[in-house]
Amino acid sequence: MGVDRPRPRRAERSRLRRLGAVLTCLCAIATTMVAAPAHAAGPGGPCALPRSQAHHSEGVDTWNPDYPRPVGRLDAVMIFLSFPDARPTVSPDRLAADHFPATSRFFERASYGRFSLRVHPVKRWFQMPHTSGEYHIQRDWDGDRRSAYLRDAIAAADRSVDFRRYSLVYLVADPDAPGVDSDATKVVNLEEPIRVDGSDLRRVVTVFEHHPPDRNVLAHETGHVLDLPDLYHRPTDGKGDWDTHVGDWDLMGSQFGLASEPFGWHKWKLGWLTPRQVDCVNAPGSALHTLQPLESPMHPGTDARTRMVVVRTGATTAVVVEARGAFGNDAATCTEGVLVYRVRSDTASGGGPIQVLDGHPGGHACWGQSVYPPLADAPLGPGESLGSVADGVRVEVRGHTATGAWTVKVSRG
Template identity: 30%
Template sequence: MFFYSLLFLFLPYTLSVVCQDLAPLTVDTSYYYRLTNDLTGPTKALDVLPDGSGGLAIVDLGPSSGQFWRLTQLTNGPKYALSTLYLGDALSLDVVNDDGNASTHVHLDTTRKDSGQYWTLTPAANGSFTLSNDFTGLDRPLGVSIEESKPVLGSNNYSGKHWRLAKISDVTGNDEIPALKHVVKGHLNEQGNYDDAHPSIPGTWKAVMVFVDFDDSHARDTDNQTAIGQQLMGNGSLAELFFNQSYSNLNLSIDVRSDLPWHTISGAWRRDWGNNISGYNAAAMSSFTTDEVDFFAYDVVMIVPPQNCGADRSYESGNVTVGSRNVSSVITVADDDYTNWYTMAHELGHSLGLPDLYPYNKTTTADRHLWQGGPWGLMADDYQSRGFVGWHRHRLGWLATERKTFVKAPTASGITKRTLLTPLDGHYGTSLLAMDIGNTSKLLVAEVVQPLQGANATEWNQGLMVYTIDSTVRSGYEPLRLVHNIAGVPSNRGAAWQTPWQVGSTMTYAAEHINVTLKVEQQIKDSYFVEVRYDVVLGFTGPTEFAVPVELIEDPNPDSGAHH
């Protein structure tokens, strides 16, 4: 029996199939199955090597999660992807392409739409079936090498090609992450799910970009609005970022009104934006007639002044009153947007309801190492981060249910969860792990770290990031706080960089009546296999009950979350 065993036993029984003119089999995909071979007999099964290689072997039957095979039907007919409970659907049975369509070796590799991962089950007269893939073809089905006790692809006329399926257990979905209590009342917060201010997840996010200048700082003849619009949008990269980060769920559409002239706003509206940002926004939009722009037809309004006019920091404001109506979100563009289009991505994050993760009282580059959330994630640092953290992708409804899971505290101490965490930028597997820490407004969260632009363009993208998320903490006061790995990174980079937990690391988070230990057991390609253990202490009353009414806490400074 391999090391990665399950926490339950099983009672397999043979799958009954009906063969009609040797048409490919159709399998009930709601079960996990054991794969046995007629040559090695019913006491041996196909299993995954526990060394992180993705290799396979024929071994004795046992409760190993690598023997729990899941068949996922693909779109083009009765073809299936084969994955395991051990490594999840992020890795699928594939051909090692070492000799083209004459290749003989198979393994588990990153799930993708490759022909070597499209498998057909063809019935045989004795109730077994052959297993072939689209890459090597029907004439080279999967068989067994007796000498090496492993599966191989070979010719169509040998006894080891006959396989059988036996049901083991139902396929169960991931547990839903609960909504958090105590939401800070205001424009930006860290509520667990999409909130009342944003009742539906947008499929298309419509924005309009208009251009204004000032009495004492007019646009130059060389300030071409079309070129400026492209610059601020990263020449298409901004829309691509949101499309990719949302897993194709959000289409950002920006209407650049370069057909309109620069509109001059009367009055001293430059560095004094912070004193009356709402007044600036209203004055800017009021300078356009309703025939020119219908601002209320858009989700976001972007107000763009000339570069180097004195506006040095961008802002995002919610519910700006123009006349007798409200515009839901207004972004005031400044010089930082001109030099880095990721700043616009940060401000659009605010438009979607995401708070600032960096602290308002520590905003210089020199003190990034003091930030509780570090420079990780676009809502923390848009100069070094290149994507949204997993919690924010969950909050916005972008991360699919099957790609995130919740671990509820057990009734007694013990190992509660073992799973493979996959990178957020992929499309398969569990990428977000949220853990109960006995608090209805706070969770412990783990995800694979995303690439972070460091010194000399170094990308820090190895290991796991572990943090708490707290819905009682308002924007700019660090609602996301890292659990630092003090031994993880040289100390001269500061605590904020001591984030990734590598293979062999063990992290324990001590809550009031619960200790949660997360162990990074092994790296498998770009994913990490982790174990979650709970130790309950005196006073523990059982798993946290999250089904409670939301309590709103007034934000004493509601505008504090409106700036970058």
Template identity: 35%
Template sequence: MPWTRRHIRPRRMAALASVTALTLAVSTSAGTGRLAPRTPTAAGPVSLARSDTHDACLISGGPTVQMSEGLPTPGGYSRSTGTVRALTLMVDFSDAPGSGTARGRFREFFPQTREWFRTSSYGRLDYRPETPITDWLRMPRSFRSYGIERGAPFDPGYRRLVQDIVAAADPRVDFRSYDFLNVLITPNAGPSALDTVLSVTFAGNTDAPVADGVPVANASFVYSRQDDGSGSYARTGYRVLPHENGHVFGLPDLYTQAGGGAVGHWDIMSEDWGADNDLLGWHKWKLGWLDTAQVGCVTARGTSEYTLTPLARPGLGTKLLFVPLGIRSGYAIELRTRAGNDEAVCRPGVLVYRVDANVDTGRGPVTVYDAQRDSGGCTRSPNVHAELSDAPFTAGEEFRDLGRGVRVRVIGADSEGNWRVSVTRR
């Protein structure tokens, strides 16, 4: 049966126990969660920036992993560099007529989403939202008739919805002209996002309905509003869309069924509420936003020293180190500071995390290690996983994997805001 990816975000993150300490010893076992196999697709994302010296760091998932952290990203997803055109339609229903104006709904997400991607990609992604239909696009059926609820599969409800969107948009929209589809549902259709999260993305869907000769294979649907009454929604609520669009570029979910405790606020694919946050350096390499000159593949045995430049800072310099543990996983090392999209960083420093390409989306493919175990964190935002907010390692602190013989020691920062680290491989 052709594969479609279902994406469901939890209402709020569960509090999980931290798994690391100042001097950290970790297990070397890997998770084995698997889902149904993914059907290969045709068109692919931009080619990964790589060289022969980086081949050992191009980890890959097994054949049963649907949406993997592996490099390069398989075909079927949207391009993630250069100019991409996002067809953006505002949709309502007879039993849920448009709340406010369609233009108002559009402005909840733009130009903020475009600016977020511009900043995160260092200008390498020119994201262009296009709205050939500026009014509410009325569906021929009631919202209730589609049977859309949390966890709803693509068939039959979403298939009918996509077919009806295509029919209603014709002939005003030529679907061949766009890279992916954003559907902004009127917020009064379905429950509040604080009660049940319906926002979903179907990415790399080879079984999608065809419009103008092309499949609507990458489509994000956004419902309701993540408004908790704190007044922050107007500033941060748009970020549900960059999260969903991350999937059309081939990025997996980093939270698990238990919540966002494995990665916290260090990647928008883990948490997309609260104060602003960026993507992990691994994801930026995966998306083609980092060059090989900015990524160090650490394969040599012994101890080597490196200078890390802040991930948020545009320009040259090493942004990411990766220590492969085999063909499926490895440790990533990067410098996170309060700059760019990383508004919520309350403890700058060196972030260490494990990437496992053999763990599927939503099952914890990335684990951030906490330099301040059981501290409660340093953030005051009620919508951020607090425990991991102070996870980065600072001068004099180190991460250790005793089983693998890997050690990362932070030496200190220089006057320009770069940080020196040493990496040891046994």
């Protein structure tokens, strides 16, 4: 089984945030010039990075057919599991309402209405054959016990659920059972699918959330089902901040983030942005671009407006420029402006495939609210600029109109 590991809870992260902020400010000072290697245009165009063998590769030139493409409707079933050692105190109705319709609405806004996640809760408890403690549920779950849990859960519900009707299964455990660990919420990718009702079950979201749950937790986990990577940093020694790569920007970095809207790059990957909404820069020179805020809804006649500028910097690398505003899925953000980030399509989930470039090095914003204040003020405002010597890219914000559009000058050396 392949597993997308969960991120730590807020209390665990806050103890290490201040040290991480100092180290990030120190490390952001030095850059070196590197030459961009020659690269060929893939089927997605000259700025569409190639999909690699990296787990949840950020390549956009082709789609990985092992994952359901989120255009149109995806039906999911939500199954509620109890245990012999505990009597549930929260009803399936309330647990379903913890996540839906909020999760569906998140994707409806993010996709501009192009993706519909329809959940079908089976509003009754299915009792597992063993006590909650016998499964040893935890973040780094033993593979054999996790497999036993999945088999028992599917078997418990099989008589009442026709799994052939669904592309995704959410298994929701009684949050008050003594052996349930909320840090074990994750997507389980099955290398060998479970055969049930004549179909192959390949991906399951195991939900062990408290009631009420962490905000956006199922939107984050569902993102993995759609082949999106973890964008947070995973300290190998258990020390350091988890949010140094992208901070609050994009819920795949943090489900707690103030600006949870998916990056424009992810929207392009998922089919929610089309090539005509992407300005491609793959040759030296400078040009002005007009950017619509990423979160703004699309209306008839506006879908051809640019939402993202992509600067191809290497065979597997690019710098992306997009505008972010305080509405939609980003309504809670404390800063607005032009966000710049680096993408690597050969870097695996959790290894930093996307890194936000800080428009205000040494600064910070939203202490007490942001998951990583040093990057909360990353966007550029009118008259501000950011240059990355390592990427050979410079971005200057020339203006911000009353209608919300941003004018930027993008230069590639």
